[in-house]
Amino acid sequence: MRKDFLWGGAVAAHQVEGGFNEGGKGPNVSDMMTVGSATTRRKITKTIEPDQFYPNHTAIDFYHHYKEDIALFKEMGFKCFRTSISWARIFPMGDEETPNEEGLKFYDDMFDELLKNGIQPVITLSHFEMPYHLVEKYGGWRNRKMITFFVRFAKVCFERYHNKVKYWMTFNEINNQANYEADVAVFTNSGIIFEEGEDKERTVYQAAHYELVASAMAIKEGHAIDPSMMIGCMIAMTTIYPYSCNPDDMLKAVGANHKRFWYMDVHARGRYPGYMKSFFERKNFNLDITEEDLAVLPQGTVDYIGFSYYMSFAVKGDGDVNLDYNEETDLCDNPYISKTEWGWPIDAKGLRYSLNWMYDRYNLPLFIVENGFGAVDQMVDGKVHDQYRIDYLKAHIEEMKNAVDIDGVDLLGYTVWGCIDCVSFGTGEMKKRYGFIYVDKDNAGQGTLARSKKDSFEWYKKVIESNGEKL
Ligand code: BGP
Numbered sequence: 001m002r003k004d005f006l007w008g009g010a011v012a013a014h015q016v017e018g019g020f021n022e023g024g025k026g027p028n029v030s031d032m033m034t035v036g037s038a039t040t041r042r043k044i045t046k047t048i049e050p051d052q053f054y055p056n057h058t059a060i061d062f063y064h065h066y067k068e069d070i071a072l073f074k075e076m077g078f079k080c081f082r083t084s085i086s087w088a089r090i091f092p093m094g095d096e097e098t099p100n101e102e103g104l105k106f107y108d109d110m111f112d113e114l115l116k117n118g119i120q121p122v123i124t125l126s127h128f129e130m131p132y133h134l135v136e137k138y139g140g141w142r143n144r145k146m147i148t149f150f151v152r153f154a155k156v157c158f159e160r161y162h163n164k165v166k167y168w169m170t171f172n173e174i175n176n177q178a179n180y181e182a183d184v185a186v187f188t189n190s191g192i193i194f195e196e197g198e199d200k201e202r203t204v205y206q207a208a209h210y211e212l213v214a215s216a217m218a219i220k221e222g223h224a225i226d227p228s229m230m231i232g233c234m235i236a237m238t239t240i241y242p243y244s245c246n247p248d249d250m251l252k253a254v255g256a257n258h259k260r261f262w263y264m265d266v267h268a269r270g271r272y273p274g275y276m277k278s279f280f281e282r283k284n285f286n287l288d289i290t291e292e293d294l295a296v297l298p299q300g301t302v303d304y305i306g307f308s309y310y311m312s313f314a315v316k317g318d319g320d321v322n323l324d325y326n327e328e329t330d331l332c333d334n335p336y337i338s339k340t341e342w343g344w345p346i347d348a349k350g351l352r353y354s355l356n357w358m359y360d361r362y363n364l365p366l367f368i369v370e371n372g373f374g375a376v377d378q379m380v381d382g383k384v385h386d387q388y389r390i391d392y393l394k395a396h397i398e399e400m401k402n403a404v405d406i407d408g409v410d411l412l413g414y415t416v417w418g419c420i421d422c423v424s425f426g427t428g429e430m431k432k433r434y435g436f437i438y439v440d441k442d443n444a445g446q447g448t449l450a451r452s453k454k455d456s457f458e459w460y461k462k463v464i465e466s467n468g469e470k471l
Contacts, residue, residue, distance in 0.1 A: 001401065001404060001467050001468045002404075002411075003467070005411075005412075005413055005467060005468070006079050006080040006367070006414070006415070007077070007078065007079050007080070007415075007463070007464040007467075007468075008073075008078040008080035008081050008082065008119070008122070008413065008414075008415040008416075009073060009078060009082070009415050009417075009436070010081075010082035010083070010369055010370050010415035010416065010417050010418070010419065011062070011082070011083050011417075011418060011420065011422050012083060012084045012124065012127040012128065012172065012422075012425070013084045013085065013086035013089075013127065013129060014028060014030040014084075014086060014127070014128060014129050014423075015030075015056065015059060015423045015425060016083070016420065016422045016423075017061075017062045018056075018057065018059040018060065018061040018064075019058075019061065019063030020054075020058070022063065023063075023089060023100075023103055024089070024100040024102045025088050025103060026088040026091075026092030026094070026131050026132070026133060027088065027132040027133075028086065028087065028088040028128075028130060028131055028132055029129065029132055029188050029191050030056045030188060030425075031048070031054060031057060032045050032046070032132055033054065033056070033184070033188075033428060034052050034054060034055075035427070035429060035443065036428050036429075037427055037429065038341070038343065042184055042426075042428045044187050046136075046193075053445060055423045055428045055429070055445065056423055056428070059423050060421065060423075060439045060441060060449060062420075063106070065451075066113060067113055068451065069420055069437070070114055071117070072420070072453075072457075073117070073119060073419070074118065074119060075461070076457060076460055076461045077461055077464035077465055078419075079119065079413070079464070080119060080121070080167070080413060080415065081114055081119050081415075082121075082122040082123070082369050083121070083123065084124040084126070084127035084129060084172070085107055085123060085124075085125060085157055086103075086129045087126060087129045087130055087131055087153055088129060088131040088132070089107075090103045090153060091149070091152075091153055092131060092133075093133040094130065094134040094149050095133065095134065095149055099153075104160055108161075108164075120166065120167070121165050122165075122167040122168075122367075122369065122413075123165050123169070124170075124171075124172050124234060125157060125170050126172060127172035128172065128188035128425065132191075134146065134149060135191040135192075139192065139193075140192045140193075140207070141189075141191055141207035141210050142192055142206060143210075144210055146210055147210055147214040151214055151217045154214075154221065154222065155221050155225070158218075158221065158222045158225045158226065158229065159225055162222075162226040162229055166230055167229075167230050167232070167304075167367070167412075168222065168230070168232065169232050169234040169306045169369070170215040170218055170232075171189070171211055171215060171234060172189075172234045173189070173234060173235065173308060174208070174211060174215075174233065174235065174263050174267075175235055175260055175261060175263040175264070176189060176236045177190060177204055177207075177208065178260050178327060179327035179328060180200045180203075180204040181200070181327075181328050186200075186207075189207075189211075190204070190207040190208075190211070192204070192207060201285075202287070206285075206288060209287055209288075209293070212267065212297065213293045213297065215233065215267065215300065216270070216297045216298075216299060216300025217296055218231075219300035219302065220296065231302065231303055232302045232303055233263070233264065233267040233268075233305060233306060234307065234308070235261065235264050235267075235306070235307045235308075237308060237309045238260065238309075238310070238312060238313055239313070239350055239354045240253050240257050240312070240314065241313070241314045241315075241334065241350075242314070242317075243314045243315060243332055246317060247317075248316075248317025248318070249315070249316055250317075251317060251323055252315045252316065252317040252318065252320075252325070252330070253314075255320075255322070255324065256325040256330065258273070258275050258325075259324075259327075260325075260327075262275070266297060267301065267302045267305075268301060268302055268305065268361075268364060270298030270301040271297060271298060272294075272297075302364065303364070303365075304364055304365040304367055304412060305358055305362060305364050305366050305367070306369040307354075307366070307367070307369065307370075308368075308369060308370030308371065309354060309368060309370070310370070310371065310372070310417075311344045311345040312334070312347040312350035312353075314331065314332050314333070315330050315332060316330075316332050334347070340373070341376065342374060342426070342432065348396045348399045351368075351371070351396050351399045351400055352399040352407070355368075355403035355407070355409045355411065356403060356407050359409045359410065364410075365410045365411070365412050366409060366410065366411050366412065367411070367413050368400065368411070368413070369415050370416075371393070371396055371414070371416060371417060372389075372392075372393070372434040373389045373392035373393065373434060374424065374434050375388060375432070375434075376431050376432070376433070377421075377433045377438060379438070382452070383455065384438050384452075384454035384455065385454075386455055386456045387455065389454070390455065390456050390459050393416065397463065398471065400414060401468055416434070416436070416460070417434050418434025419435055419436055420436070420439060421433045421434065421439040421441075422435070422439075430442055430443050430445075435454065436453070436456045436457040437451050437452070437453060438451070438452045438453070438454050440452075
């Protein structure tokens, strides 16, 4: 492993900060979601209902506890800490011209605290935190105007923090709306609430196009402000295996991976791949894609590929010559791997496979910005003994090292998701925990918020100290 390898942890502002209406912040999309569970989706409300519980409103109150939390990250030896800048702290409505100084100051202080402790911030610009006003007034990313609002926000952040932040990402898991039936992912990524009778599929592809243009424009602006900034994308890397070596399964997997990862092709190559152009034509989408849009894409390609890795999937062929893929219906169980309590397949070797796949395809540096194990932790005699989490992380780090040391992949760093317990994005629960640090707060929002170290805390500290040698 390289000497300057960026070991660390990751969270997102909305899942840790709380303080949802403090410091001049406006409500964002995640503030409008109630709690769900492994089997029920979170509910999206259009106004904040007083009788509903919104877990993100208070989260783990990182907004007021960040100094204490950063001290613990330092104790573990973190080299970097990934979080996001909550868009609605900077532009509470999203469409105003002047940013909110109090919001900017909060991130200045937090980044200073990190840097003082030898930890570099790694920042996502849009991690499910679009100002809700943009949903109400403009329909979110279905509207081209969003490009202007996002680029303005990105520019303000780059100008303000370029001396403090080197690594950036534009949109978190931009491809996690490929499954357009999963309203929560579409809503959080693009701020879209579907209208009766609308062609959902077309709407989602249109929104994705505007996001990709906005990302390219932001990267172009960022590089003009400070060329030393490394600005990447962030992809949910859930690689899709063919169920077998049956050529139909093989081809179906090609089609499925195209549909899931074409976003990465545009981010990295600055142009639409042939298979997407033909798909748009076949579907008669008539998307609003202008010559100017196509001209800007290659001017804002990414410097590296950031990605989350939790699981892999499998598909069986169905003889469809178009290789069309529907995430709701086409995936099948992989008999070789087990699943977590939340039904997430566990596949450490898939991480090595994915690293190779992306590096071969783009030849760009990679950054694992999320990987981790969500579980219900029990306190026994005042401590969480989370050997299951250590086992999961160890297996993934081993495969990551194989990809680097044997396969020659250029990897910048590894940040463990939810390094401190936080609100689950998928369910809004607190009981689905990922942290090395336990936070005393339950699903109903009750608890002292006290932080305590789990067994994995000491383990990860040794991993970092030994640069991945001692697992
Ligand atoms: C990714 C998101 C994160 C995060 C993580 C774990 O999809 O980028 O925000 O929460 O997954 O998911 P969950 O919280 O649903 O377990």
